[in-house]
Amino acid sequence: MTAEIICVGTELLLGDILNTNAQFLAQQLAQFGIPHYYQTVVGDNPARLQQVLAIACDRSEILIFTGGLGPTPDDLTTETIADFFGVPLEERPEILADIADKYNRRGREMTPSNRKQALIPQGAEILPNQWGTAPGIIWQPRPNLTILTFPGVPFEMQRMWQATAVPYLKSQGWGKEIIASRMLKFWGIAEAALAEKVAPFLNLSNPTVAPYASMGEVKLRVSAKAASAELADEMISPVAAQLQQIAGLDYYGADDDSLASVVGKLLQAANETLSVAESCTGGGLGSAIASVPGSSIYFQGGIISYDNQVKISLLGVNPDDLAQYGAVSETVAKQMAAGVRSLLSTTWGLSITGIAGPGGGTETKPVGLVYIGLAGPNGLVESCEHRFNPLQDRSLIRHFSTCSALDRLRRYLLS
Amino acid sequence: MTAEIICVGTELLLGDILNTNAQFLAQQLAQFGIPHYYQTVVGDNPARLQQVLAIACDRSEILIFTGGLGPTPDDLTTETIADFFGVPLEERPEILADIADKYNRRGREMTPSNRKQALIPQGAEILPNQWGTAPGIIWQPRPNLTILTFPGVPFEMQRMWQATAVPYLKSQGWGKEIIASRMLKFWGIAEAALAEKVAPFLNLSNPTVAPYASMGEVKLRVSAKAASAELADEMISPVAAQLQQIAGLDYYGADDDSLASVVGKLLQAANETLSVAESCTGGGLGSAIASVPGSSIYFQGGIISYDNQVKISLLGVNPDDLAQYGAVSETVAKQMAAGVRSLLSTTWGLSITGIAGPGGGTETKPVGLVYIGLAGPNGLVESCEHRFNPLQDRSLIRHFSTCSALDRLRRYLLS
Secondary structure: OOEEEEEEOHHHHOOOOOOHHHHHHHHHHHHOOOOEEEEEEEOOOHHHHHHHHHHHHHHOOEEEEEOOOOOOOOOOHHHHHHHHOOOOEEEOHHHHHHHHHHHHHOOOOOOHHHHHHHEEEOOOEEEOOOOOOOOEEEEEEEOOEEEEEEOOOHHHHHHHHHHHHHHHHHHOOOOOOEEEEEEEEEEOOOHHHHHHHOHHHHHOOOOEEEEEEEOOEEEEEEEEEEOOHHHHHHHHHHHHHHHHHHHHHHEEEEOOOOHHHHHHHHHHHHOOOEEEEEOOOOOHHHHHHHOOOOHHHOEEEEEEOOOHHHHHHOOOOOHHHHHHHOOOOHHHHHHHHHHHHHHOOOOEEEEEEEOOOOOOOOOOOOOOEEEEEEEOOOOOEEEEEEEOOOOOOHHHHHHHHHHHHHHHHHHHHHO | OOEEEEEEOHHHHOOOOOOHHHHHHHHHHHHOOOOEEEEEEEOOOHHHHHHHHHHHHHHOOEEEEEOOOOOOOOOOHHHHHHHHOOOOEEEOHHHHHHHHHHHHHOOOOOOHHHHHHHEEEOOOEEEOOOOOOOOEEEEEEEOOEEEEEEOOOHHHHHHHHHHHHHHHHHHOOOOOOEEEEEEEEEOOOOHHHHHHHOHHHHHOOOOEEEEEEEOOEEEEEEEEEEOOHHHHHHHHHHHHHHHHHHHHHHEEEEOOOOHHHHHHHHHHHHOOOEEEEEOOOOOHHHHHHHOOOOHHHOEEEEEEOOOHHHHHHOOOOOHHHHHHHOOOOHHHHHHHHHHHHHHOOOOEEEEEEEOOOOOOOOOOOOOOEEEEEEEOOOOOEEEEEEEOOOOOOHHHHHHHHHHHHHHHHHHHHHO
16 A cells, blocks of 8 residues: 655646755655655646546555545645546535634635535545644445545645544554654754764664754654554663753753743742843744743733833833944943843843944944843843854844853753 | 756655755746656665656657665666667767766776766767766757766756756757746735735736745746747736736735835835734744844844743733733733833834744633734834734744734824
């Protein structure tokens, strides 16, 4: 039994979007131990989609489609598949009611074109979509052939996959030998340096250890193949523990952990609170902290002191220091952190001031120069300097700044 | 004449990497006006690669391969293609010399396994790779069929494409007709509703108009095929103008415009300033505004009033109103907007208070309930209610809230 992924969408052929759906589904199939040898991308064109379908039916038993389930005339996946197998479409009132209900809740009216989304092949089951209007189907048009369809929007597709396909695959006996992974996450060390430190681990065969790097973060993926998630976990845990020990404080968490969630757990455990003062990130640090559900327990809020006047009037930054050292300086970063800590009466005050570019850099203060300030108990007020690559773009420098600030506090909370 | 992209690599089937090569090549083919209807991913397996090759030869005249050119035993693309056409491989001394030279320059010695990279089919031309050891080929194994191969490493592939494939395609007369596109962007209207409004345009053939939707945003892509970018633009502009007129205020910008950049341009033109007060978004609104280079001209900053005490002490929200109506209410949204506007002395104050979930919802105030407040000149203080789908996740509800707030201000600035 093998599966095949077929992504439908002219936007993929035009290169408008990256095919993240294929990667997600490939990872899922690998996890369930379902062999998968081909992926195909085809446009919103019935004749070519039927040709792809004919080829896929001959070599695979599970066909997973994404895309082409929307309400517009170029969304043709469902009707093309039904047509290929010579099965008529039927309107399913429960889908229609569900779409109408979604529109009602947003105070809008369903449009006639949505009606088409309620048409599915006779005998197919509905894969409900709680996150958008397009439901998918699961259908056995003939023995030993199962078709699953999902919308092309990645967040809808991924959530639907978890809610509908995963239980189905398990019920069919898949996932008996599974590949389970743990993603270990590191901040403050380069990929090559980490890879050298853990070099012997990179040659293991089960579990395997593979390094990844993106956006300043380095990851090690530890994957084990075993009869159950529990057994795989038992194989992963000792290796993960050793890697964690080698990396020391550069290791910050695993899987769904983020720097913000790890800092949040530490603050909550210590019964401490946090406020932020942000300049170049403009709210990005606060937003990262508040992205963690339940963060209101320890996050009080902060000041976005984009303008210097706000630094003076609200954060109590000394105007003379501002004039002498400039807004992007150790001194101002410290005063911002101490100022917001005092203003919001929190245990910790964390600040960022820097030059995110592309404009605003000078020879002595180039784009990428960022100061992180931290104020805390027992009179702690400190600041550290970062010099990010000025050729990196504004959003990346702001992202690095936010992560570096969270990482700074994390290391303090751990020490 | 049509092209087809075939990406070879088991790592793609395992979902270890995103297929950015397919997107890059798709964009290039679109730019050169070369029709392209299929993309296939297949593992490092000779039998399956030959099967894919057989299908592709039957329907396309230019086959572009990426991956499988490396020195390791699982890199099989070149020999599999040669084998399929029954043509022997021959060792090309110039490739061998080039690889040895690259190793020498790095102070290393060539390994015997690199020797395999010097083998290419008889009659094929070398596509040199200055950036790595794996050269590609360009080969006409039979009339009306051209095969190009590139390494899988995106960085090498892209540079080789530019250096070798682009001149070749131009020499073959491609690129005389190009496809240029403009992406029109809309907020506050559903995809289906917009598609109905512009229905006749969706049947045009040159330029074409195609709808896209993701994360609450709807887009229309207007693409024209013409002899030059200028001529394509002349074809796109009148259609874009008509679509814009039909959509009215729901249209907000094109291509690189974001809601934040459009609001920024309007504020700058009016010489006005903005401050924000955020609760559930925790800084996300400020961060979006500050993501625009040069935003310091109109963006003064704001208050992240995650905790109610901050709403009272800094924004001047009335504690009795907070107790009576709750933090997530029209009244508090208004007071937050008016409060930050006054505190930071800006033309506009924009606020967000809501329940992003997953916890914190009640029957009367469910997850997804969000109030946007706006305070402006001439005593304007208003608030509007949004009810986003409570099943959507926290990050999405926060994203919708940020976009809705920016859109609210945009509509005010335009009216």
